[in-house]
Amino acid sequence: MDVDLNSLKLVAKGKVKDIYEWGSKELLFVFSDRVSAYDVILPSLIPRKGEVLSAFASYFFSTLSLPNHMVQRVDRNKMIVKKLQMIRMECIVRGYMYGSLFERYKVNPMGLPSGLKRAEILGEPMFDPTTKSDKDVPITKAEAVKTVVTNEEYEFLREESLGLYRELSQQSEKADxxxxxxxxxxxKDDDGRIFLADSIGPDEFRLWPRAKYQIGSLQESFDKQPVRDWLSSIGYKTKLDNALKIGSPVPEPPTLPQELIALVSGRYVEAYQRITGLTL
Ligand SMILES: Nc1ncnc2c1ncn2[C@@H]1O[C@H](COP(=O)(O)OP(=O)(O)O)[C@@H](O)[C@H]1O
Ligand SMILES: [Mg+2]
Incomplete structure (x- = not known):
């Protein structure tokens, strides 16, 4: 199907996707090549990223067991989805001590065993939701139940998210x-039924090649982690955190080096091909 975007109404431009109206009950997602890190859109594009994200989302929506919002993938980087009322909570499941969890853990162990190292596996996968806002922050069950979901919904989302992580982990394991x-x-749809929505792909998960896995260090990552790591290494992350702390505007993000762009693009494509067994 060839879609003429000029004839459609743009309803929202997210950090990565452009969202158009598609009839009254559906939306058209256009997966761009934009990349964001720490909730900031960077000025560089990652070639083929949109195509990979759309192909990955289509693959997972077709193979995972939960009901989801996908209607149909169109073109290389577009998807028609059911229009839903989004639940204002990002359901994060973590199997490993990494990223912002590791930073938080160093300050407050949150009931986790002491002495866990960076990238160490957690005894049990952990449901670790955040708010869904400009700057996502961890949210406790009590806060979530007070502001965004009922108790039953919270428990449902927790169970389904943990189950989904298990399924995704198994699929990943098969590809090493x-x-x-x-x-x-x-x-939620108009009848209050809950669907898996948005997208599932390397912008949503961290994917590490098992052969290179090493407790205690930064992992080689087949997602946008190398972008985050680079931004940290040049001091942008610290500058951003300082600005946010004192309420200053977000500092202008730097353009990414060409080698980093090529590396990330290649890894997105490789992750897709290894996990799905398909070529793009
Ligand atoms: N089925 C859906 N109906 C309505 N909105 C959706 C649906 N699935 C995802 N969304 C929302 O569309 C946006 C997707 O674009 P994205 O670029 O990821 O934006 P963001 O900057 O908010 O992360 C997200 O805000 C997401 O919550
Ligand atoms: Mg998003």
Whole structure:
């Protein structure tokens, strides 16, 4: 299907996807090549990223057991989905001590065993939701139940998210990857039924090649982690955190080096081909 975007109404431009109206009950997602890190859109594009994200989302929506919002994938980087009322909570499941969890753990162990190292596996996968806002922050069950979901919904989302992470981990394992964590979004239709929504792909999870896995260090990652790591290494992350702390505007993000762009693009394509067994 060839879609003429000029004839459609743009309803929202997200950090990565452009969202158009598609009739009254559906939306058209256009997966761009944009990349965001720490909730900031960067000025560089990652070639083929949109295509990979759309292909990955289509693959997972077709193979995972939960009801989801996909209607049909169109073109290389577009998907028609059911329009839903999004649940204002990002359902994160973590199997490993990494990223912002590791930073938080160093300050407050949150009931986790002491002495866990960076990238160490957790005894049990952990449901670790955040708010869904400009700057996502961890949310406790009590806060979530007070503001965004009922108690039953929270328990449902927790169970489904953990189950989904298990399924995704198994799929990754078959391709010799470790899925360290994943972010899942859900939405409700007019009848209140809950569907898996948004997208599932390397912008939503961390994927590590098992052969290179090493406790205690930064992992080689087949997702946008190399972008985050680079931004940290040049001091942008610290600058951003300082600005946010004192309420200053977000500092202008740097363009990414060409080698980093090529590396990330290649890894997105490789992750897709290894996990799905398909070529793009
Ligand atoms: N089925 C759906 N109906 C309505 N909104 C959705 C649906 N699935 C995902 N969304 C929302 O569309 C947006 C997707 O675009 P994205 O680029 O990821 O934006 P963001 O900057 O908010 O992360 C997200 O805000 C997501 O919550
Ligand atoms: Mg998003």
């Amino acid at each position: 990857f470790i899925m360290a964590d994943v972010k899942i979004e859900f939405g």
